[in-house]
Structures are given as C-alpha cells and as structure tokens.
Amino acid sequence: MMRVASVGPPLLGGVLLLIGWGALAAVLRGGHLIAGPAEVAGWITANPGLLGRALGKTLTNATLGFLVGNLVAMALAGVAMIWPRLLNLISGLALVVFCLPLIATGPILRVLMGPGDGPQIVLAALAVYYTTLIPLLTGLRATPAVWLDLVHSYGRGRWSELIHVRARTALPYLFAGLQIAAPAAFLGAMVGEFTGAEQGMGVLTIRFMRALDVPALWAIAVAAAAVSMVVYGAIGAVARMVLHDRPPVILSPPRGKPASGLSRLSQPALLIAAVLVLWWAGMALPGMNPFFAKSPQDVLAALTTAPQAAATRDTLWTALTETAVFLLPGYVAGLMLGAGLAIALVLVPNLSTLVMPIAVALRSVPIVTTAPLIVLFLGRGALGTISLVAAMVFFPTLVACLHGMRQAPGQILDVFHIYAAGRLRQMVHIRVPAMLPAFFAAARMSVPAAILAVTVVEWLTTGRGLGSLMALSASVSDYNMLWAAVAVVTTISALCYAGVAVIERRILSVYAPEQVRP
C-alpha cells in the first residue's frame, strides 16, 4: 500500500501533464504554435542521432558550466565567511558580473576564446554562480549561536567555524542553489550557442524556429525540459539522502548597532573602485579592440562630452522608463508567485508532482520557443510582458522558499504536533518565519534576474526598452550606447538590490537576527 501511495501522485501528475499538453496542442492545431506529444515523439524517433548529438554537446557544456559556476560560488562564499570584511565587496562584484547582459558579453567571449565551446561553458557558469552564492551566504549564517559559542570556547577561529559548523547548516541552502542552477546551466549553455557555436540544442532551436518546423522545435524544448527535470530531481534525491538531521532551533541574540555612516559610505565606494579597476583591466586583455570593448572613460564621454551626448542620454532615459514600467510588476509578481506556490506545495504536497515539472520546464526552455504561446494568450501588451518576466523570475524563489520552509526547527514542530495544530497553523507560526531568510535571498538574487528577463522579453516581443536598445546598438556597432546601457542596467540592479537589502535587514533583525551582520 505504501508503495502504491508514493508512486501514485507522480504518475498521476505526469499523466495529467501529458493530457493537458495534448489538449492544448489539439486546440491550437494549424497555428504552428505548439506540437502535441505524438508529433514530438514522432520527430524524436525519426531523428535520434541528430537530437542525441546536440543534447550530448549542450549537456557537456552545461555540466562543465554548472561545475565551474558552483565551485566558484562555493569558493567565494567560503572566502566571505573567513574574511567577513570582504563580504560586501564579493557580493557586490558578483552582482555586477551577473548583470552583464549576454548581448554584450557573448561577442566578446567569442573574440577572446575563439571558436569552440569556451563561450558556452562560461555563459552557463555565469548563469548559475550567482543563484548559488546568495542562498549559500544565507545558509552559512543560519547557524545556532550556541554552536559557534562552543567553537569559540575551544579557542578556535573562523576556519573551524566554517568547516565544523557553518558548512553543515549551509547544506540545505546549497542544495537549493544547485537545484536552481540545474535548468539555468542548461539554458545558459543553449543561449551561449547563439554566439556562433557549430552544434547543440540552441543552434537547432534557432534553425527550427526559422524553418517553421514546430514538431522539431518542441522536441528540442521537451528534451531540454526533461534533462533539467532529471537533474533537478537527482539533486533533490541527493539532498534527501544527505539531509536527515532535523533543522536546529536557531536562537541568536540581536546584534549590535548598525555600522556608522562613514563605513556605510566607504563600502559602495570600494565596490565602485573595484568595478572600475576590473573594467580597465578587462580592456587590456589581448583581442579587446576599442571598437567594441569600451572603457569607463569612453562610456563617460559618450554620456557627457560627446557631440551627441544629450541625444544618447535621452535615448537611454526613454528606454529606461519603458523598461521600468514592466520591471517592478514583473518582479513582484514573480516573487509572490514563487513564495505563494511554495506555501501551496507544502500545504498540499501532491500538487508538486504537477507544478514542479512545469516550473522546471519554464526555466529550462528558451523563451523563443514559448514566447509565441504566451503572446497568443496574453498579448504583446503589458500583461504579456509582465507575465513573461514573472515566469522567468519565479523559479528561484519557489525553490529557495521550498528549502527554506524545510528549515522549520524540528523541536518546535514537535510542540505543535503535541497540541495537534494543523498544517495552516504550522505554516503561519513556524514555516513562514523559517522561510524568511531564504525568501529574502531569493528576493535579492531575483533583482538582476528580473532585469535580465525584462531585457530579453523586450528584445524578443515588445521591441521597446533597454533590451531592444541593446540589441539594436549591437547590430549597428554602436558599442558606446551598448556599454552605456550595460552600465545603466548594472547601476539600477545594484540600487534595487540595496533597496531590497534594507527591507530585509528590518524584517530579519526580528525574525532571523543571525542573518543581520552588525
């Protein structure tokens, strides 16, 4: 009986998904929008070699990118724990690098690395490291104060803290990061192929989209989604095997006063200086021709002293306002959807067999495949754009919140069980507060993700705003405008990130003081 019960829901979920997919395809038959399960299966059986080779190529690049990106994230998090003074600099630089749009980095990577798989691997790594780093930093701080006191009472330092205590409490958060990374790495490798790769799933996607070969296009999408689901599930299974301790109660005293005004100012200044130095250093790499690689002074000149500086500023400002209209609603909708779904899945666990595959699929299928469907249902107006942004943002929040809610301390749950408190009451009093650190980690990492998402959507569907401006600038070699737009996108991301961090500090200083550094 037990076995039937545990196999039943996933099977049911899969069957429901197939039926829904088939029904949708049947309704839209003739529109060249979506292929049904039978057509997709037919294409896959007719072209196993082509699909297999492309999948092998992209999967290899995605795996390498996944490993590199996550190892870098772990190393950065470790460094930030051992030298806490570097924390803000590291997370700031990580944010800036994550904000660099593909349209600017892709061609440069191709010139620097030449033909081959280099750019695809780097872009896959860039797509994952940030969403691992941020939850990991949160997890490394989710430590009971008494455990740290014990380490200190033995006269040990930060290194022992990290190895013996923090690494262990961070594990659930690391798994959240890895699960978020699984589909992102695959998508990153696919989109990386747009920079001139010879083979892979991304190349085939472009090809089939133009050839109006809908069964082939959806076969690629299904394969991408299936691979991501398997990896997502496998990481989840490993997490369940490894994490058998019940989450501890984190009792942490409120920390001291906030930092003085001077040190608050010095940290952003340090970050800006570091960004500029790295930017200049990057320009000195061999192959970086000033025609397409613009230095900070080029961008500054284009915005201030150049003859068309005023026109450039106007263009940027117009694009920025067009983008901002969609950004905030899309971001908030994505966060709410992610957190709301996570709560729903914990209250009604059977839902997850239906919801998680769709969620993973939405994150792993390139938007070029799904955009026509979303445009059909929601139009090219505000609703369609906001929904696309929300769809690209909600996944990290969903996964982070699911893992966060599992951090509800076991002993406190026991108390609730003793009093026969229901799921809803547990949710309100234990799980949601336990989820808050993970939720805010998601809220912070979703800031640049939302901005990148909105620029991609603008580029592909609405043709307005910063995303469209960047694509247009690259196509007419206006690299000053492109880099000015990159600088604007990055600055806005950093400011919004700082804004979210302020709200986070206020709330977590009450609910999770261990997360708030003095």
Added chain:
Amino acid sequence: MSCPILTRRGMLTAAAGAAMLPFARQAAHAATPVSLQLSWLHSVQFAGSYLAQKNGWWQDAGLDVSLLQGGPNAPVEPPVVSGSALVGISAADYTAAAVAQGAKFKIIGVAMQKNPFAIASLSGNPVTTPADLVGRKIGMALANTPVLQALCILNDVDFDAIEIVPTQYSAQPLVSGEVDCLLCWETDLPVAMAINGIEARTMLMADHGYAVHSQTYIATEDSLRDRRAELVALMSGELRGWQAYQTDTDAAAELTVKMFPDAGLDLATQKLQAERQVPLMFSDLTAQRGFGWFSDDSVQANIKTLALLGREVTPDLWDRSILEEVHG
C-alpha cells in the same frame, strides 16, 4: 598573437580537409591559416564557400580557411576588427554603421547584388506593391524600422499608415494571422512556408528602389594593406566556389547538408533556398564581370538608399582592387 585556439582549430580543419583530398595536395605546402566569419548559421547561404573548401581551391591558393559560423548573438564586425577573422560577411548598411563608429572597413566584394529583404504575405491577402502596405499590419523586428521607412520614402507611401507589430524572426505570426505581412529575407521564411505547404507571396524590396548590397565581403584597411595576397587567395576561392554553385545548386545543397550533419538542415529546404538565391546573386553584371563584382552605378544607388537609412557614405567605402586582382 591572437587566439592559439584558432590555430588549433585551423589545424583540425586542415586535417579534416586533408582527409577529403587526394594525397598529393596535403603534403604540397604549409597553408596560411585564415578565418572567414559568416553572418549566420551554416546553410546553403554560404554554399560557395563550402564548395571552395571541399574542392581544395583555397588549399591550391595556399590558404587554410576556417569558416566561422555566425548566429543570433554573433555580430560579424568584432572578429574582423580584432583580426581573428580576415574577412567577414556583412551588408552595406551594417558596414556603413560600423564605419561611422570608427571601424576601418572596406567592402571588397558583393555576393548579393540584390538586397534579399522582401515583404512576405499570404495569397489570400497579398502585398504585391509598396502601396498595398497602407493599412496593413507588418510583423518585423523594430530594429528594421529604418528599412521600412526607406522603402516608404522611395515609393511615396505613407509610413504612418502601416501598423508595425514587433515579432520574432519567424513565419508563425503571419501563418497564424496575427499580422498581414512580414519583413523578412526572400530566401528564408518564405522558403520555410513553402516547405510547410504554405505558398507565400513575396515582394522583393530591391525591385522597388531599395538598393543595399548584401552578403558583402568586408576587410579592414590594415588587411588590405598588409595581407593582400591572402585576401586575393580567399576571394579567388570564393569566386570559384560560387561559379560552381551557379552551375548546380542542387549539388551545392547536398554538399551543405552532408558537411554539417549536426546543423539540423533539411535537404528540400536547402535546395529551394539555393534555387531562390540565384537571382539575387547572379545578374548580367556578374555574367559579364564575374561573381562579386559591383558597378559604379550600383554604388551610387547604394549611397542614395543608405542616406535614407541615415548613413552618409562615400564611394570610398567600396574597394574593387582585390576583385580586380582576382580577375586580372
């Protein structure tokens, strides 16, 4: 100086090429590695280059050519400026824009005499003249707005009476009825529709005054000064390749599909595309002067159209000296 990977790749290509060639050729001489940056994914669009490579015509000329594939996020100009590609496949409007941004490019040959931009529509609701655009919905990338504006000015059509719908580059919005027509290339989306059994009508913009050289070969002024022999060798291979292409487009399509088994190419599509690009690439002028040639008249017409696109250029943008050496 640049990219050791490139050289390695060059050697790989040489090895692959050598495998296809008679023994005599491979040992003949150490060929100079150069790269040709294509403007898009591999397809019959570049079949002349594949023919040159497969038949060893570049090898004969002492070159070992790597064909670098393009893509949606692979602009042609950066690799050519940085020197990782000797020649790039661009178009006069993009080249003019890059030159305005300080790149020292010259157009050294023109593969598509006629610009491939077309307005595609369905037979039930056809757009056959620019005047038909009035009151219609057109699906296109907003980045191409200047192209449509230029067409309107050239044909005295009210641009504001056309409704632009920003779409992805796909025939789907036209097929599903979201738009009345598409701004696309004569040789891709209409071909895709034909293969799917949808016969589309196309109106070639080049037939209505839109004169912009396309699939142009560009090189930097530095290369024209210092690497002339390589440029001549590269272009002479291209020339032989495209001549062979013209005599048998079906064979060119078959070779393309065979050379790139992982590119997801469909033979029927490639054959039809190969056929449809012939009138764009070959004309009385090329019959007389050879593939890639461009006349002073066509340069003047280009300068006029480019001005409508907001690009002020002079005849200096074009340089016929390489073609003259090839033919001479």
